[in-house]
Amino acid sequence: MSEFFGFFILLMSNGILIGLMYSLIALGFVLVYKATDAVNFAQGEFVMIAGFMAAGGLMVWGAPLWVAVLVALAAMVAFGFGLERVMLRRLIGRPVIAVVMATIGLASILRGLGPFTIFSGTKPLPLPIPDEPFILGPLFIPPIQLVGGLVSLGFLVAFGWFFLKSRKGIAMRAVADNQQVAMAMGIDVERYFGLAWAMTGIVSALGGILWGNLLGVDVNLALVGFKVFPVVILGGLDSIPGAIVGGLIVGIVENVAAGYIDPYVGGGTKDFAPYVLMIMALMIRPYGIFGKRIIERV
Amino acid sequence: MLTLNNIEVIYDGVILVLKGVSLSVREGGITTLLGANGAGKTTTLKAVSGLLRSERGDITKGTIELAGQRVDRLPPHAMVRRGVVQVFEGRRVFEHLTTEENLVAGAHIQHDRAKVREGIARVYGYFPRLAERRRVESGYLSGGEQQMLVIGRALMSSPRVILLDEPSLGLAPMLVEEIFQIVARLNKEQRLTVLLVEQNATLALAIADHGYVMENGRIVLEGAAASLRDNADIKEFYLGLTEVGARKSYREVKHYKRRKRWLS
Numbered sequence A: 001m002s003e004f005f006g007f008f009i010l011l012m013s014n015g016i017l018i019g020l021m022y023s024l025i026a027l028g029f030v031l032v033y034k035a036t037d038a039v040n041f042a043q044g045e046f047v048m049i050a051g052f053m054a055a056g057g058l059m060v061w062g063a064p065l066w067v068a069v070l071v072a073l074a075a076m077v078a079f080g081f082g083l084e085r086v087m088l089r090r091l092i093g094r095p096v097i098a099v100v101m102a103t104i105g106l107a108s109i110l111r112g113l114g115p116f117t118i119f120s121g122t123k124p125l126p127l128p129i130p131d132e133p134f135i136l137g138p139l140f141i142p143p144i145q146l147v148g149g150l151v152s153l154g155f156l157v158a159f160g161w162f163f164l165k166s167r168k169g170i171a172m173r174a175v176a177d178n179q180q181v182a183m184a185m186g187i188d189v190e191r192y193f194g195l196a197w198a199m200t201g202i203v204s205a206l207g208g209i210l211w212g213n214l215l216g217v218d219v220n221l222a223l224v225g226f227k228v229f230p231v232v233i234l235g236g237l238d239s240i241p242g243a244i245v246g247g248l249i250v251g252i253v254e255n256v257a258a259g260y261i262d263p264y265v266g267g268g269t270k271d272f273a274p275y276v277l278m279i280m281a282l283m284i285r286p287y288g289i290f291g292k293r294i295i296e297r298v
Numbered sequence B: 001m002l003t004l005n006n007i008e009v010i011y012d013g014v015i016l017v018l019k020g021v022s023l024s025v026r027e028g029g030i031t032t033l034l035g036a037n038g039a040g041k042t043t044t045l046k047a048v049s050g051l052l053r054s055e056r057g058d059i060t061k062g063t064i065e066l067a068g069q070r071v072d073r074l075p076p077h078a079m080v081r082r083g084v085v086q087v088f089e090g091r092r093v094f095e096h097l098t099t100e101e102n103l104v105a106g107a108h109i110q111h112d113r114a115k116v117r118e119g120i121a122r123v124y125g126y127f128p129r130l131a132e133r134r135r136v137e138s139g140y141l142s143g144g145e146q147q148m149l150v151i152g153r154a155l156m157s158s159p160r161v162i163l164l165d166e167p168s169l170g171l172a173p174m175l176v177e178e179i180f181q182i183v184a185r186l187n188k189e190q191r192l193t194v195l196l197v198e199q200n201a202t203l204a205l206a207i208a209d210h211g212y213v214m215e216n217g218r219i220v221l222e223g224a225a226a227s228l229r230d231n232a233d234i235k236e237f238y239l240g241l242t243e244v245g246a247r248k249s250y251r252e253v254k255h256y257k258r259r260k261r262w263l264s
């Protein structure tokens, strides 16, 4: 195998694993948009606050890992439910910009709240995962990436099954399709809004723990959220398969681009390559690869 | 079994749409509510099904009773649990769900999976065409199939009373005939009580046993379907509606009002 090809495979494999972790976070965004039409600009901050809780539990209060993980999960579920109840329910039917501004405001509040109430500075979020990478031919895979990729894949499949096959998932899609008709079928629409936000809480908690381990926990953890936008624009704002494919594309493109371009420009390619792709995608397919199309019968 | 007493409905706090509507729907019967566009028929159904609130409408006066119990101001899901389900006008399927998923969504309040399967089989029994199209995304069904689907979907909650809003709207006469025959069969075989809102009086009165005529938010005429069929006013009123344009029909309505005043 040529050295060139080996390098490419290496970049691809890391891109895929990282991409799956982007997909997981993007899934949180998609769930909420699909079910409630709200655009959540605080998705990255959800991840960050979950990271704060897990790292806080572990490093500040000295809880065992499984307790810290469970607390972060439970707290994020409660946070999702609570947020829908207290803030977002009141914004139903208001102009989209109201919800956008509200979530942007929420993002700022959360960025202040984490360091303010839990800890300031950067804390590690150690997981019992070995450091030595798996080396397999050209592949060079850090175990955390493998765990992160597999955990993400598992949850993506589980959520996908939930939406496509389960009765609650069908009800949630019905709510997404037409709220008033869903109400007329006896579906308690607001409960499903709450459920969507709670599911986002779960996804964010997992993302917070995985990314927290990779990057360390501080306010900058919220920057992971910026990867969500290219992912969902590429895949479609309301598509779960889209979140998966979009995440993979972004993961692969940024890794491959960084691998070839960074040596010449001294780094930073990862941060802008996905956005170049996003803007190109917006010009070609504004509703994404899998985005809901308006059905027009002939 | 369903009674509206002097219902008044206001939208947005100021727009008075129903001005004291009273009507009763007999158990096991088909009652029809006729009237021109904008008369307030849909609003009446939404007042019953609890869906007014989602449109910032409010029942400001009067009561609604189901089998003797007050049900005004209940949320929609509570009404569905009590066996009252509304089918919207305009064939509002869940477009991105398949035919069968639409039916599953309609069975939301039914927890027993076996009953859901039975329900689906029953709907396919009444509407065989839906069975053929079960895996098709419902946004791509034909208009007639979509109308069948929304009725079938409503049946999935095992209702005692179905509120049908203009099922004939925009469909070919043959299809309308077919759908009305199925509604009549459901009424007989499943003992389903029907409140049928229509602009097409001829069709509605053919299957109904009792009827009301609504105009401008008020009930202006009531009677057994047979007597309404022979009523000269109704004939004129609906000639004006179905066969000529809006201006003519307005004049006809005025004429009808004059006659009515003169008659009463």
Ligand SMILES: Nc1ncnc2c1ncn2[C@@H]1O[C@H](COP(=O)(O)OP(=O)(O)O)[C@@H](O)[C@H]1O
Pocket: B011, B012, B015, B017, B035, B036, B037, B038, B039, B040, B041, B042, B043, B044, B055, B056, B057
């Ligand atoms: N959500 C709403 N807000 C304000 N006015 C409404 C609303 N829905 C209906 N109306 C008004 O109420 C009147 C009756 O409407 P509707 O009940 O839909 O009549 P119909 O079903 O008989 O055509 C119309 O004048 C309509 O403009």
Ligand SMILES: [Mg+2]
Pocket: B038, B041, B042, B043, B089, B165
């Ligand atoms: Mg109407």
